[in-house]
Amino acid sequence: KQEVTQIPAALSVPEGENLVLNCSFTDSAIYNLQWFRQDPGKGLTSLLLIQSSQREQTSGRLNASLDKSSGRSTLYIAASQPGDSATYLCAVGPDYKLSFGAGTTVTVRA
Amino acid sequence: DTAVSQTPKYLVTQMGNDKSIKCEQNLGHDTMYWYKQDSKKFLKIMFSYNNKELIINETVPNRFSPKSPDKAHLNLHINSLELGDSAVYFCASSQEGLGNYGYTFGSGTRLTVV
Numbered sequence: 001k002q003e004v005t006q007i008p009a010a011l012s013v014p015e016g017e018n019l020v021l022n023c024s025f026t027d028s029a030i031y032n033l034q035w036f037r038q039d040p041g042k043g044l045t046s047l048l049l050i051q052s053s054q055r056e057q058t059s060g061r062l063n064a065s066l067d068k069s070s071g072r073s074t075l076y077i078a079a080s081q082p083g084d085s086a087t088y089l090c091a092v093g094p095d096y097k098l099s100f101g102a103g104t105t106v107t108v109r110a
Numbered sequence: 111d112t113a114v115s116q117t118p119k120y121l122v123t124q125m126g127n128d129k130s131i132k133c134e135q136n137l138g139h140d141t142m143y144w145y146k147q148d149s150k151k152f153l154k155i156m157f158s159y160n161n162k163e164l165i166i167n168e169t170v171p172n173r174f175s176p177k178s179p180d181k182a183h184l185n186l187h188i189n190s191l192e193l194g195d196s197a198v199y200f201c202a203s204s205q206e207g208l209g210n211y212g213y214t215f216g217s218g219t220r221l222t223v224v
Contacts (some may be wrong), residue, residue: 034213043114043200044153089153095204095213096141097166100153105185 002027006090006101014109019077021104025088028068031094035064035075038087038103047088048075080108114139114216116201122222123176123191130187131219133201139214140205141165142184144176147198147218159184191223 003026013019023033032051036044039081049059050066050073057064061078082102091098114135122128135142144156158166162178169213173189184201 029152034204036213036215043217044202045215046213080152087151091153096143096160097168098153098213099155102150102152104128 002030002092002099004090004092004099004101006088008106009102010105010106010107012107012109013080014042015080015082017080017108019075019080019084019106019108021075021077021088021090021106023073023075025071025073025092025099027092028071030068030092032092033064033066033073034091034093034098035062035073036089036091038089044089080106082108082110084108111170112216114201114203114214116199116216116219118219119217120220122224125191125193125223128187128189129191129221130185131199131201131221132183132185133216134183135201135203135214136182137203137214138205139203140181141203142178142181143202143204144184144186145200145202146221147200149197153200157184157186188221191218191221193223196221196223 005024007022034049035047047062050057063076066073087103089103090101120216141160147153156170157176159178169170175187178184198218204213
């Protein structure tokens with residue numbers, strides 16, 4: 001059974017600081033890994049998807065890495081802004097059965 | 111237009127009642143899902159449907175019965191509601207091969223059983 005852990009559970013940083021969010025998973029036989037953002041009372045928004053054959057993906061200020069052998073992924077958010085405040089969830093695939101971590105709640109202070 | 115829409119957004123009901131949550135997606139995706147997010151914020155897969163066919167039933171009590179009349183709709187009917195069913199239920203859809211941004215969630219239905 002796949003178990004996904006996210007550390008830290010919460011993070012508070014001043015605006016402009018870079019964010020580093022960690023995700024680990026127990027079964028390295030994954031199909032893909034996705035990072036989502038969840039705002040309070042809202043659904044999830046897909047941020048980045050890394051296929052199992054890839055090592056990283058980038059979108060704007062976001063960069064996610066994947067190390068299957070060690071069962072780890074890291075999401076980097078550069079130059080954080082108050083609008084980045086949200087809960088960030090890591091999930092490992094396949095798509096038809098994603099396993100989610102409990103998330104890291106990020107607060108960016110203006 | 112909302113890509114994945116769920117109704118209702120909030121549902122408060124008494125134990126023992128039967129209720130339904132509806133979900134519709136207008137993205138043309140071929141796979142739809144129901145997820146449950148509990149009070150500790152863990153999201154767990156409940157059901158996956160591909161082209162109206164059930165492909166994943168993740169040990170969900172049979173009081174929960176999904177129904178997919180067509181590939182754009184996946185409804186969730188819950189019989190004999192229990193206190194432990196209180197949670198936020200998310201519908202989602204995806205299309206294999208779309209890669210990033212392919213997985214789309216609805217805004218959730220907050221179910222409270224009293």
